[in-house]
Each structure stands twice: as structure tokens, then as C-alpha cells.
Amino acid sequence: MAMSAEAIEDLIRAALPDSAVTITDLAGDGDHYSAHVVSSAFAGKPRVAQHKMVYEALGGRMGGELHALQLTTAVPT
């Protein structure tokens, strides 16, 4: 079951309202995405914690419904 890029972005922005989210459909198949998420909420947190915040926003879909999401996170500069 694939997800749309918009649905992914909406979930992330709902949990991290200040975030800038860039989603790329890597294979054009609606199933392999990369996401770059920039949020001040990541400040001072290690990468694992930052990624966990995004996975939490996706509400358990990561690794299931959403099987391939390459994630990078950053704090706004």
C-alpha cells in the first residue's frame, strides 16, 4: 500500500508545524521517497532522536505501509 507525497508531508507538518519538508518520489512509483525535514524542534538532539521524531509523526507507517523513505534532517540555519 503506497502513500502520496502530500500525505507524508501533511503528517510530518502536523507533528512539526514549523518544519520545511521536501519530499522526492525517487522511483516515480509512489512507494520510494526521500524526505528532507528542517525544523527548529531538532535543535540539540542527536540524529537518531531527530529521525525518531519524524517516524513518530508518521504514526507507525514507517517500515510498514511506507517501506522506503530515505530521511535526512536538519536544523534551520
Added chain:
Amino acid sequence: MSETDARIGEIVNSNDVVLFMKGTPLFPQCGFSSKVVAILDHLGVAYESVDVLQDQEIRTGIKTYSDWPTIPQLYLKGEFIGGSDIMMEMFEEGELQQMVADANIPKAI
């Protein structure tokens, strides 16, 4: 702590570097696992790999153990380091190389 948690704890604490992956380093069964094998090979460190496809309990249990939803997962000295995205980023930034050097991990033979 469940029996599976205890098994995973035993594995990650008795090896300096452990990679939980789909398939084996020689025959990875997933693009993300293949990518992290390439990184570890490039670093040239000795590591233990666990093929989660051969063990359903570990395949499910490792996700709860680290509270991390995906495989592959890398552990260094018992500590969860990250999955393929984080490993790639740390590798590109030189952080992974530094971490391995600081931990005195033996080179692969």
C-alpha cells in the same frame, strides 16, 4: 525484558560492531542493507552481521529493542547508532570513521 530482547542484548554486547540486515554481507537482500555493507566494507572494520530474514523473532524484536522501525540497524559497543540514512550521513561527514577509530575497532582481515 522478553527472551528476544535478552538474545539481542547478548548479541550486541558480545560484539564490538553488529549489523542487523536483510541477507548477508555477501548477498544482501535489500538495497538499504547493501548500502550499509558497502560503508562498513569501505571502513574496513571487522563486524558481526545478523540476517533477520533467518530469524523472525529477531526481525520483529530488533525494532522494539531500539525503538527503530526499519532494518538495517548498526550497533557499536552495544549502542544503537542508526539505520542506513544516518550511517550514510555520518560516513559523509566523517563521523562514522571517527567513531570507529575512537572505539578502537579492529580492522577486518
